[in-house]
Amino acid sequence: xxxxxxxxxxxxxxxxxxxxxxxxxxxxxxxxxxxxxxxxxxxxxxxxxxxxxxxxxxxxxxxxxxxxxxxxxxxxxxxxxxxxxxxxxxxxxxxxx
Amino acid sequence: xxxxxxxxxxxxxxxxxxxxxxxxxxxxxxxxxxxxxxxxxxxxxxxxxxxxxxxxxxxxxxxxxxxxxxxxxxxxxxxxxxxxxxxxxxxxxxxxxxxxxxxxxxxxxxxxxxxxxxxxxxxxxxxxxxxxxxxxxxxxxxxxxxxxxxxxxxxxxxxxxxxxxxxxxxxxxxxxxxxxxxxxxxxxxxxxxxxxxxxxxxxxxxxxxxxxxxxxxxxxxxxxxxxxxxxxxxxxxxxxxxxxxxxxxxxxxxxxxxxxxxxxxxxxxxxxxxxxxxxxxxxxxxxxxxxxxxxxxxxxxxxxxxxxxxxxxxxxxxxxxxxxxxxxxxxxxxxxxxxxxxxxxxxxxxxxxxxxxxxxxxxxxxxxxxxxxxxxxxxxxxxxxxxxxxxxxxxxxxxxxxxxxxxxxxxxxxxxxxxxxxxxxxxxxxxxxxxxxxxxxxxxxxxxxxxxxxxxxxxxxxxxxxxxxxxxxxxxxxxxxxxxx
Numbered sequence: 161x162x163x164x165x166x167x168x169x170x171x172x173x174x175x176x177x178x179x180x181x182x183x184x185x186x187x188x189x190x191x192x193x194x195x196x197x198x199x200x201x202x203x204x205x206x207x208x209x210x211x212x213x214x215x216x217x218x219x220x221x222x223x224x225x226x227x228x229x230x231x232x233x234x235x236x237x238x239x240x241x242x243x244x245x246x247x248x249x250x251x252x253x254x255x256x257x
Numbered sequence: 258x259x260x261x262x263x264x265x266x267x268x269x270x271x272x273x274x275x276x277x278x279x280x281x282x283x284x285x286x287x288x289x290x291x292x293x294x295x296x297x298x299x300x301x302x303x304x305x306x307x308x309x310x311x312x313x314x315x316x317x318x319x320x321x322x323x324x325x326x327x328x329x330x331x332x333x334x335x336x337x338x339x340x341x342x343x344x345x346x347x348x349x350x351x352x353x354x355x356x357x358x359x360x361x362x363x364x365x366x367x368x369x370x371x372x373x374x375x376x377x378x379x380x381x382x383x384x385x386x387x388x389x390x391x392x393x394x395x396x397x398x399x400x401x402x403x404x405x406x407x408x409x410x411x412x413x414x415x416x417x418x419x420x421x422x423x424x425x426x427x428x429x430x431x432x433x434x435x436x437x438x439x440x441x442x443x444x445x446x447x448x449x450x451x452x453x454x455x456x457x458x459x460x461x462x463x464x465x466x467x468x469x470x471x472x473x474x475x476x477x478x479x480x481x482x483x484x485x486x487x488x489x490x491x492x493x494x495x496x497x498x499x500x501x502x503x504x505x506x507x508x509x510x511x512x513x514x515x516x517x518x519x520x521x522x523x524x525x526x527x528x529x530x531x532x533x534x535x536x537x538x539x540x541x542x543x544x545x546x547x548x549x550x551x552x553x554x555x556x557x558x559x560x561x562x563x564x565x566x567x568x569x570x571x572x573x574x575x576x577x578x579x580x581x582x583x584x585x586x587x588x589x590x591x592x593x594x595x596x597x598x599x600x601x602x603x604x605x606x607x608x609x610x611x612x613x614x615x616x617x618x619x620x621x622x623x624x625x626x627x628x629x630x631x632x633x634x635x636x637x638x639x640x641x642x643x644x645x646x647x648x649x650x651x652x653x654x655x656x657x658x659x660x661x662x663x664x665x666x667x668x669x670x671x672x673x674x675x676x677x678x679x680x681x682x683x684x685x686x687x688x689x690x691x692x693x694x695x696x697x698x699x700x701x702x703x704x705x706x707x708x709x710x711x712x713x714x715x716x717x718x719x720x721x722x723x724x725x726x727x728x729x730x731x732x733x734x735x736x737x738x739x740x741x742x
Contacts, residue, residue, distance in 0.1 A: 168619070171619055171622050171623050171626070172619065174622050174626065175577060175618050175619060175622040176581075176584070176599075176602045176603050176606055177603065177606055177607060177610070177615055177618065177619070178603050178607055187616075187619075190616075190677060190678075191616070191619060191620070193678055194569075194616070194620060194677060194678055194681075195620070195623065197566075197678055198565075198566045198569050198570055198620075199566075199633075200566055200567070200570065200632065200633060200636035200637055200640060201632060201636075202566070220496075221496055222496075223493050223496070228493075232360075235360045236360050237587075238358065238360060239356075239357050239358060239360075239587075239588035239589070240587055240588055241591050242591070248586060248587065250586055250598060250601070251595065251596070251597050251598045251601055252597070252598070253598050
């Protein structure tokens with residue numbers, strides 16, 4: 161399976177990454193080898209059925225919803241850059257009309 | 258000045274009780290040694306000398322007063338830098354978290370602190386634990402203490418190197434596809450990846466949540482058992498953990514005989530092209546186990562290649578989703594170069610993630626796209642189930658499985674860094690235990706002609722840590738006897 165530079169660009173966009181044109185060429189080459197090597201279609205296993213996938217059989221265990229510790233906002237947000245009045249500042253998300 | 262390098266946790270506990278030296282002396286000596294040789298080895302990213310000495314003095318006082326002490330009281334330990342430590346920088350070896358100071362302790366760190374172990378510092382790793390050589394760290398390359406021209410393995414390379422060079426007496430690693438066992442093997446120390454669910458992952462920065470486990474790296478099997486006793490158990494903050502309700506502690510169970518143990522040796526883990534020195538040393542150990550009364554039989558378990566494929570697809574898919582949280586908004590690195598929210602996220606990730614992390618995110622995103630989801634991700638999950646069932650089949654007739662830990666000896670720095678695929682192949686024997694959630698231990702079983710450590714791997718059914726440790730301990734005793742002859 162060959163990977164095109166266009167496909168790499170598309171995947172990068174989905175992953176919120178970007179590459180320069182030069183990086184794309186190098187990346188596509190190496191990525192192509194990796195994708196080719198790991199392609200599960202290489203495996204002799206042919207009895208592949210979607211129904212065979214059992215994700216989680218066990219019953220989920222929920223804990224009681226009790227407060228364990230007091231949330232200290234200052235402590236929890238000390239790694240946040242650009243805070244103002246207890247809120248995080250980010251660029252505008254909705255563009256003006 | 259006495260030589261502390263070769264001491265085990267057990268030795269230190271004995272010496273502290275007999276007042277041969279104080280905890281303060283021990284800790285100060287460790288830092289002297291770190292300043293002497295860690296510039297070369299590069300095991301540590303962050304040190305906490307002040308707090309360590311302060312804690313040492315407090316524990317000395319407790320010793321003097323005959324107060325009750327924790328199981329690891331006064332033992333200097335190191336923590337892999339992807340495990341959160343309150344008020345102590347946790348970088349994951351990434352520029353993304355270069356100034357990240359966790360507001361809380363991981364559960365394992367909390368437990369170790371309660372046992373009164375002393376944290377010396379945080380150890381180097383491949384960025385976000387993605388790699389097999391510790392060369393992918395954004396900060397430095399750790400060297401193998403046995404040979405400074407070679408890598409220590411990865412991703413817990415700093416942790417393994419710190420124990421091997423006497424810069425800590427126990428270190429925590431994390432293992433997603435072999436990241437505890439392979440560096441333990443390469444540095445000549447003991448490393449255990451516990452059963453998925455035995456040790457809490459709360460506070461471990463997630464790489465692949467269905468595969469990650471935290472485990473100890475120690476000088477010998479006894480120390481490994483002792484540390485596991487401290488770390489294991491249900492944690493309300495990690496819903497995948499379970500209570501084991503075992504009758505005996507791991508430490509108490511290691512000395513039992515292994516005559517009743519039946520071990521399988523999968524022939525696929527000993528292919529013709531396997532390094533002859535690795536093959537010979539592992540087979541010598543198998544003979545030693547036989548001499549202690551264990552039964553060993555060759556079986557077929559054709560899963561190595563499939564495991565590698567399933568592992569890299571599933572772990573990368575989970576990583577691409579887990580690492581989506583690093584967007585430059587709530588914490589971590591934030592690009593200064595942006596005009597809108599999308600540019601903020603893309604530029605932040607581009608500037609702060611290293612090459613290997615980007616490669617895994619790309620592979621994972623690829624496997625999860627609507628076009629490839631069925632043929633890649635679903636198929637990998639199917640392979641994973643198949644591998645799990647094959648292990649279950651083996652464990653119907655056998656107690657344990659034995660193999661080399663790594664198909665290769667520690668390689669030279671720079672040898673594989675430009676060939677990611679070649680690097681991935683070094684995980685060939687370790688990834689299957691993660692896919693099946695099984696416990697697996699690596700311990701030293703000898704040296705190559707060029708004096709590089711060789712590791713042997715023991716894999717067991719879920720929650721069979723006691724049996725694994727017991728067998729490893731028996732082998733360790735036999736190897737010591739053989740060596741002294």
